[in-house]
Amino acid sequence: MGPKVPGPGLSPAAVKGFVTTPYALYDECKRRYGDVFRITVPGFGSMVHVNRPAHVEIAHRLAGDDVRRGTGSLMEPVFGPNSIVVLDGDRHKRRRQLIGPCFRGLRLTAYAHTIFDTARRHARRWEDQPTLPLLPRLAEITHEEMIRLVFGLDDEETIRTLHEAIAQSAKRFRGRFLFIKALQQDWGPLTAWGRWLRTKEAVDAIVYPLIERTRAGLRDESSDILSILLRARRDDGTGLSDAEAHDEVLTLLATGHENSANVVSWCLLLLEQHPAVKARLREELDGCDDDPDQALQLPYLDAVVKEVMRWVPPPEHYRRLAKPLQLDEYTLDAPDVLAPNIYLAARREDTWGDPDVFRPERFLDGTFGGRQYFPFGGGMRKCIADAFGHYGVKMTLYALCKGWDFALHDPTRETPRRQRLSVVPAQGLRGSVRARA
Numbered sequence: 376m377g378p379k380v381p382g383p384g385l386s387p388a389a390v391k392g393f394v395t396t397p398y399a400l401y402d403e404c405k406r407r408y409g410d411v412f413r414i415t416v417p418g419f420g421s422m423v424h425v426n427r428p429a430h431v432e433i434a435h436r437l438a439g440d441d442v443r444r445g446t447g448s449l450m451e452p453v454f455g456p457n458s459i460v461v462l463d464g465d466r467h468k469r470r471r472q473l474i475g476p477c478f479r480g481l482r483l484t485a486y487a488h489t490i491f492d493t494a495r496r497h498a499r500r501w502e503d504q505p506t507l508p509l510l511p512r513l514a515e516i517t518h519e520e521m522i523r524l525v526f527g528l529d530d531e532e533t534i535r536t537l538h539e540a541i542a543q544s545a546k547r548f549r550g551r552f553l554f555i556k557a558l559q560q561d562w563g564p565l566t567a568w569g570r571w572l573r574t575k576e577a578v579d580a581i582v583y584p585l586i587e588r589t590r591a592g593l594r595d596e597s598s599d600i601l602s603i604l605l606r607a608r609r610d611d612g613t614g615l616s617d618a619e620a621h622d623e624v625l626t627l628l629a630t631g632h633e634n635s636a637n638v639v640s641w642c643l644l645l646l647e648q649h650p651a652v653k654a655r656l657r658e659e660l661d662g663c664d665d666d667p668d669q670a671l672q673l674p675y676l677d678a679v680v681k682e683v684m685r686w687v688p689p690p691e692h693y694r695r696l697a698k699p700l701q702l703d704e705y706t707l708d709a710p711d712v713l714a715p716n717i718y719l720a721a722r723r724e725d726t727w728g729d730p731d732v733f734r735p736e737r738f739l740d741g742t743f744g745g746r747q748y749f750p751f752g753g754g755m756r757k758c759i760a761d762a763f764g765h766y767g768v769k770m771t772l773y774a775l776c777k778g779w780d781f782a783l784h785d786p787t788r789e790t791p792r793r794q795r796l797s798v799v800p801a802q803g804l805r806g807s808v809r810a811r812a
């Protein structure tokens with residue numbers, strides 16, 4: 376028997392840190408145990424965190440029979456059994472082959488005006504209100520953007536009803552459900568899980584008719600994401616069933632909008648905390664016309680978003696082993712989870728030189744490979760919409776910073792706190808918004 380992976384294991388402080396303040400926990404683990412450490416969370420299992428480029432590569436190469444569901448099984452109640460994040464092995468591979476090209480082939484500029492207009496419409500409503508929690512407002516923007524882009528909807532009433540139904544359902548899905556399977560029991564509408572199930576039924580009652588309607592009117596030129604998914608064909612000529620399309624659509628709406636809103640919120644906060652970066656970005660934005668098509672080309676905007684995603688990335692992602700794996704001197708056993716630690720990889724001195732300095736310029740001067748910098752994960756489960764996600768964040772930030780000034784209340788008080796699979800400013804980013812002259 377080889378050496379054991381060091382780490383806090385099942386310590387209550389580590390479990391609490393994992394669930395609430397993962398960055399602080401990971402800094403502490405790296406200081407005490409080094410690059411490879413183990414954390415055990417009841418209901419989720421034993422995770423071995425890695426961040427050295429060679430270890431990250433090993434994790435990202437795992438595929439097929441080497442791994443079982445990553446985060447998938449946890450999310451099954453939310454997204455459904457046909458969601459790409461839940462599928463495993465061959466079924467997952469085939470689904471990626473079916474819908475992956477849809478995302479690679481997206482003509483991103485076709486979505487620019489929808490994102491730009493949605494962000495501006497929302498920001499106008501916030502003007503001159505005394506203090507707002509901005510994070511939930513940003514999530515409303517990115518949610519509406521995603522609803523419009525996924526369904527190609529313009530009808531305000533349907534957009535609002537669907538947004539509210541999904542928001543209600545997300546609110547009722549408590550964080551502890553995610554990690555404690557035993558709580559996922561339907562004991563009727565008076566229990567927390569039962570109440571959540573009823574909100575999910577309300578969402579389905581809107582989404583299934585939208586799928587039917589889209590399928591009935593499917594045209595070659597429709598550029599909404601649902602139409603593109605419904606047109607995709609497997610080798611045998613079959614496409615997504617209604618149930619498959621339903622689960623994929625809910626997955627895209629949820630994963631897409633939440634991650635994007637979080638990144639935009641960190642952008643606003645970090646710009647406030649780094650006036651020189653904000654001034655340089657402003658100069659770049661002011662130098663171009665009020666034209667969303669130009670936003671894709673702006674180098675400093677691109678670098679700022681990349682640096683923000685280095686500074687506050689999704690903390691980690693997961694590969695659950697189906698077979699034992701040799702990692703240097705350690706033998707990991709199934710069903711251990713191998714967790715490439717995105718945060719610690721983004722803080723390595725040997726990769727970044729000055730990792731503790733917020734400096735977007737590093738992305739103007741150089742590029743970083745997928746073993747060093749992977750805010751969208753990697754390998755066979757890499758974010759299916761990485762380019763689209765990056766683009767959406769840039770476009771939303773562009774619309775907001777070009778038109779408005781954000782005065783954040785006490786930006787130094789904000790600390791990173793876990794929200795589901797990513798990390799958000801703990802105070803919800805309180806601030807006020809003024810139109811720029």
Ligand code: HEM
Nearest residue numbers: 460627630631634635692751752753756757758759760764
């Ligand atoms: C800035 C925004 C985003 C970030 C930071 C982000 C990050 C991530 C990460 C870290 C993963 C896990 C990758 C892995 O395990 O290797 C992931 C997976 C995924 N993301 Fe994103 N994402 C973003 C935006 C989006 C958007 C806009 C969509 C959809 C429109 C999306 C859809 C997905 C899906 C479907 C998966 C699961 C892929 C699979 O299991 O095969 N993401 N994302």
